[in-house]
Amino acid sequence: MTTLAQAAICRGKGEPFAIEDVRLDDLRPDELLVRIVACGICHTDLAVRDGQLPVPVPIVLGHEGAGIVEDVGADVTVAKPGDRVLMSFNSCGTCPNCASGAPTYCHDFSAHNWSGTRIDGSSTLFIGDAPLNGNFFGQSAFATHAIAHQRNVIRVPDSAAAIPLERLAPLGCGLMTGAGAVLRSMNVMPGQSIAVFGTGTVGIAAVMAARIVGADPIIAIDVNDERLALAKDLGATHVFNARSDAIEKVRQLCPAGLGYVLDTTGINSVIEGAFALLAPKGKLGMVGASDPGDMLAFNEAQFMGMGRTVMGILGGDSDIGPFVCELIEHHVAGRFPFERLIAYFDLADINDAVHASESGRIVKSVLRMSAEH
Ligand SMILES: NC(=O)c1ccc[n+]([C@@H]2O[C@H](COP(=O)([O-])OP(=O)(O)OC[C@H]3O[C@@H](n4cnc5c(N)ncnc54)[C@H](O)[C@@H]3O)[C@@H](O)[C@H]2O)c1
Ligand SMILES: [Zn+2]
Ligand SMILES: [Zn+2]
Incomplete structure (x- = not known):
């Protein structure tokens, strides 16, 4: 045919x-x-x-x-x-x-x-x-x-x-990746702190998933104030514009460091700044596309000595059918x-x-x- x-x-x-x-x-x-x-x-x-x-x-x-x-x-x-x-x-x-x-x-x-x-x-x-x-x-x-x-x-x-x-x-793709990064790849725990860099589809899906889990605080960072306002409506407890000293504001809010950070920007300087915000045993997830030649630099002692994890994330570690159906259930129930x-x-x-x-x-x-x- x-x-x-x-x-x-x-x-x-x-x-x-x-x-x-x-x-x-x-x-x-x-x-x-x-x-x-x-x-x-x-x-x-x-x-x-x-x-x-x-x-x-x-x-x-x-x-x-x-x-x-x-x-x-x-x-x-x-x-x-x-x-x-x-x-x-x-x-x-x-x-x-x-x-x-x-x-x-x-x-x-x-x-x-x-x-x-x-x-x-x-x-x-x-x-x-x-x-x-x-x-x-x-x-x-x-x-x-x-x-x-x-x-x-x-x-x-x-x-x-x-x-x-x-x-x-x-x-x-986008919704599954952001939600899966939180619910599956990083397995964010209730009551733990998370910061999400970038509030496009992937970042806001991550924010909504962090609210489903009961993470706290849920911090969203972007350069776009309208997107930040939407992220706040959909679950972020705090939002900061990256152009006005966001890293320092996150540090003041969570002086002991963050349990989880998710980068959706793919920008080296953002990822390296996010890494420095992690608490001991904290996890940094990366989903953003970057230029093929990009390299990252982390201080070895801060990486190893503090038991931090840096993970690349594709598709939110989804198993496709079951996870998408789980997200549909959250949507039907008004949680997503x-x-x-x-x-x-x-x-x-x-x-x-x-x-x-x-x-x-x-x-x-x-x-x-x-x-x-
Ligand atoms: N790993 C995967 O499986 C997977 C799946 C889907 C998308 N992606 C990638 O994830 C990324 C995010 O996708 P999206 O659809 O949400 O894209 P998007 O472009 O809508 O979102 C990115 C956000 O980052 C913000 N941003 C830019 N500079 C910033 C800075 N310095 N600090 C903080 N925020 C900043 C932008 O304003 C934008 O809101 C893209 O690179 C996309 O290619 C990866
Ligand atoms: Zn995609
Ligand atoms: Zn295979």
Whole structure:
């Protein structure tokens, strides 16, 4: 079956996204064809556009897709045609980390998510007969249709039948990563202090998760006062603007140091400043994309002697389906009100949506491809 679609093609730094006609490949046994209803824009899409990640361009990006299954390969059990699904990152399912429930650290993560092709080198997308890079995070969902895989599709639970798919879309990356960093990777304990640097989608999701856990204080730091005000509304007990001596203010608030710090900025000086705020045994989690050549410097005695932990975090250590369903439960119960972050744009207005995100005006831009019903 030939599936034609429209997709937003990314041609690299400084180039606008361009909506063009594409063709999808036939499904393999473990693949699903999804009609995309909506897809969030994550900062990582823009990091790829700007050459910060080893992903080939031109490519169709988009890795927070939500939609309706139209067709499935013979081996697919995760969902059936007509099901409402979310998509997340893909993984191999057999390496030591996949086998132990840590698929975000799949040994073949890059090949499954960032190579522009399937793992066997074949293309999922074409313009005419010419292959186009796709399969980004196993989906490439800045498009009206996408090919996804058995391992990166989550069937939306019936308990969320009343929640529009377009709202749920960002669970597949940004929300899952921030919440997972707190609830899973760092395993933040009730009553412990946490500071979150950067209050974009990932940072605010972390703040909301810290409130769910009962962390205290919950400190948010950013350079954008509107985002800080939102973070305060959604769970931060204290907010500080990084441009006005935030580190010193955190030190005064928590003179014994912090139990946890999460960096979502990817900025070296911010990460090194955050490290210095940790209490003995404190944990620093890092999720921000940075330039490929960036190096960090920590004082060895303060690192080892104080038993501190510095951890890189991918996808919030999510096990995909179970954790996304846990977050949906929190949302349905009103504990994870991420709808406050979202503004919607038509796919045709993708460049406006990107600008709204990059300017800091909108925390989470979500593209609409088609109506759900
Ligand atoms: N590791 C992962 O699995 C994963 C998943 C999703 C996103 N990411 C990455 O995480 C990062 C955050 O994603 P996002 O979507 O929330 O991005 P975002 O750009 O919306 O948020 C980053 C925030 O940092 C703030 N900031 C900039 N300079 C600062 C400073 N000096 N001090 C404090 N705050 C500052 C910005 O104002 C912004 O609000 C991005 O780099 C993204 O690529 C990683
Ligand atoms: Zn694996
Ligand atoms: Zn992302």
